[in-house]
Amino acid sequence: MNWPNGETMAVCCPxxxxxxxxxxxxxxxxxxxxxxxxxxxxxxxxxxxxxxSTELLSAPPKKTTQRGRELLKELQGLTFDPGR
Incomplete structure (x- = not known):
């Protein structure tokens, strides 16, 4: 089997x-x-x-918990700087 011709392939998200x-x-x-x-x-x-064919590897949760929202709020100000 080979990949189809063209630059892209349209598929449905699993x-x-x-x-x-x-x-x-x-x-x-x-x-x-x-x-x-x-x-x-x-x-x-x-x-x-x-x-x-597609295989789902990971998906975000359908609903965010209160703890998840708190963690996201804390991480918003985080900056990754490998030079420091």
Whole structure:
């Protein structure tokens, strides 16, 4: 089996069903079996196979807990500076 022709492949996100255009030029040129992808709607990470099948790797929680909101608020001011 080979990757289809074209620069992108349109697939449905396995988490929310949103249509995602995944760039496949490099994986086709390198004959790689899988391509990691991310849904811009729900932020789920998934793998795309040559045949168009997808496998969900991770998805954000459907609801954020109070503790989760507190942690997000604390982390908003965090800056990563490897030079310090």
């Amino acid at each position: 988490n929310c069903g949103h249509l995602v255009d995944v760039q496949i030029t490099v994986v086709r040129e390198e004959n790689l079996p899988l391509r990691p992808a991310e849904c811009d709607q729900c932020l789920a990470d998934f793998e795309l196979s040559m045949d168009g």
